[in-house]
Amino acid sequence: MKRIQCCVRLLLVATVTLLLTGCWSSKEIEDLGLIVGTSLDLETGDVSSEEQQDARYANRQLLTITNQFVTSETTVSGTKEGALPEKAYKNVSETGDAVLPTLRNMLLKVDKRSFAEHSKVIIIGEELASTINLQQTLDFFLRELEIRPSGLLFIAQDQASQALETNEPTKIPAFQLVEMMEGHERTTKILPPMTVAKLEGKLYSDSSFLLQNVSTENGEVKFAGAAIIEGKTKKLRGFLNESDLEGIAWMSGDAKGGLVKGFDEESGAPIVYEIISAKSKIIPHVKGDQISFTIKIQSEGRIAEHWVLSDKAFDNQFLKKAEKVFEKEIERLVRKALDKTQHEFQTDVSGFGNKLRIDYPKVWQKRKKEWDQTFSEVPITCEVKVSIKDYGTSGD
């Protein structure tokens, strides 16, 4: 009997030690502050705290980090009385000279435990992107476990924190940005999304790339072209506008959907072409020292809008004519984009270098170092083939 009692006692001790641990690392969901978006800006104004002033004297750059929190109190049904909360989100800013210490300083201001696994967007201010190397700024975000690699990256014109504000208080700007990004399948004016995971590859391969640009006007967020990040310095080089993006999309074959607007040569009336599919092929040629590229673009689509009264949509001759018009228009877009990237910014953002690396690795090894320079002088020819498959449900 004694033995049994002893055993029972020991078992009891074992269970109690287990239970005493309690709910070890549990954190209830309602006590969390979900970080859904983060913006990074360069702080140029006055600073107050000693820590920040020290950094200023040591001539270090100061960052202002704004986190967008969604907590159980800001969600609509969270307020029991049925009254809508003033805002569906809560933005908290903090300034410092490195990312993580600044984020930790936020603890002094926020009652909820911040939780970044639902982080959706990271927005970097124009000024910050053009002063500090992106690899340095984003190191924490690439390194941290809690931040998911599916987060999207944006560059904001002016203040990045502005992009996390909105006039409509019931909406969460970070989610809005993510949902707007889905439009890239229906227009060529939005870049395909750049996630943290993809960015890492771009950063380490030293190639130039584009990031979607966000601008804010009167509290309304708008996608406005793209920002060019130079591969060598990993800093912001300049901006492309929406129509340049169209050219880039055609070149890189990213156009999943979208429109091309052409004008009838005789009447000057617009004809609109909607893309069903688009393919592009960049072919490098090397003759001795001379490098050149050919871009072959093939597209199928339909006539979506047709203002030319004199022509019938299902007349083959008209279709031929229209195809010509679109081919010209697409070539014009590509030329314009090429002109800007080659001559104005002198950066290769459409992967010409990559194609050369694959086809002529030895040439690439030689030219790798000053590729952007070389790229700006390379002749590029463009061949466009458009075929119209469909003219919609009307036509006479």
Add this chain to the structure above:
Amino acid sequence: MWEKVISYMPHWQVFLQGFLAFFIPYLIYKLFHVFLFVNKSNGKIEMKENSEQVEMVHIPIQKTLEQFTGDFNKDLLQMRKELGHNWDIHFREFQIGNTDNRAAIVFLKGLCDKELIDKHILKSLMNGHTEKSSVLRGHELQQSIRNEILPVSELLEESKVMKAVGKVLTGSTVLIVDGIQNVFIIGTAHGKTRNLEEPVSEAMVRGPRVGFTEKLSVNTSLLRQHGENRNLSIIEMEVGERTKKELVLAYIDEIVQPNLVKEVKERIETIHLDDVAESGYIEQLIEDDYLSPFSQVQSTERPDRVIAALLEGRVAILLDGTPFALIVPVTFNMLLQSPEDYYERWLSSSLIRLLRYFAAGISLFGPSLYIAFVSFHQGLIPTKLALSMMATRQGVPFPALIEALIMEVAIEILREAGLRLPKPIGPTMGIVGGLVIGEAAVQAGIVSPIMVIVVALTAISSFAIPQYNAGITLRMLRFVAMFSAALFGLYGIILFFLFLCSHLVKLKSFGVSYLSPTIPYRAGDWKDFMVRMPLKMMKHRPRLLKPKDSVRKGE
């Protein structure tokens, strides 16, 4: 060189960790083993004491050997001494025919067929046969009664008094005739039975609407009625020390593994119990592991289920006085199967079977997954769901574990109360309880609406399991899963699952692995496991039972 070797030697801490990793589980094993061992030996001792007591209680040997003398007065007195004090025992004395051959019948009121006694026994004995019976005496009379007078099918002769007394108590009629040494025992037992009804605990849409009753002979006849089968053996055994009860083993000679029958017989013979009230007693006394939460014997009310099991090479145990038959051995997948799976077409029944496995998963892990997600792994919830969960949990004062416990316990109470309630108020109370728990608890802010959904879902899915006791097992284990989830999150759930698996892998039911055909792996038996393949493909009986004749259906 030596230094290089040294650098590859692990630090002493590694050795310590290794030692601890071995020693702590070993210690736990030893502790548990000692505990179990002590318990087992105790059990054995008790059993021995019991059996000694039983022998002490046994009627003295002299008495058991007492025999009828053939002297009418003496024998009748003897019977009166044994039974006369009972209100429901009747003694009827008369004379055979017109002769002065005295005779008496002894019977139990209520248990025997009065019509049979009046019309066939008394009438045949008291009327007619005048000429002969006046002459006949002793042995000749005995032959005459046996061969000419009594038109009854069940007629036995008995010389021992105590046996005759026992027969009277089970409804037979004892006929004592002057001058005949033995008494006649006439099978007039006619116990009260109810009609054959559809089994309440195992309802089906398609399939025979017949369930076992409390009467053993009806139950065995149901098995016989299934179709002519010369190989169906029904073997009689007896259980109970004080109140003897009939128990039969049913199996199919040509299929069953003889060792299995032997094992079942041996286990039943070890039962030394005053009274076996229900087949549940037998189930608990013959199962392999009494500490396991899983039932290792299947109980069923359905004759078709028993027949199907017999044809797979299993053994059924039927006890008089209960409609629940036992089937051994049992595997885990049997608990999630219904006879209907074979009656419906294979596609639909396969899907339904998969659904049952899914439901079993939910009823075991539903609330614990909720706890793990809400209080540990919020990053794994889709963002929008996380937002709405956050909103609904806003203002709930308890951590997720307490919240889940409150609701789970409430629903268990509701279930238990619903079973016991008188039929007319049952549904009403169910609705009231459901409303109170679901709606009011949310309104009062004690629990979150999502928790109510989780609890309702788990409660429903635990009833989707065809075996009631398997459902209870899962419900019991659900609470353990909830605690482990509250301790370590998903990690805890996985640990619990592994713990459960290691137990199940070790568990055996009558020499058959509980988890088979998963472990040991038998690909052939998977045809009738998670899915039910077309009947055309199921040509063999399950191989795990090692049936003598493994082919179910010829080419």
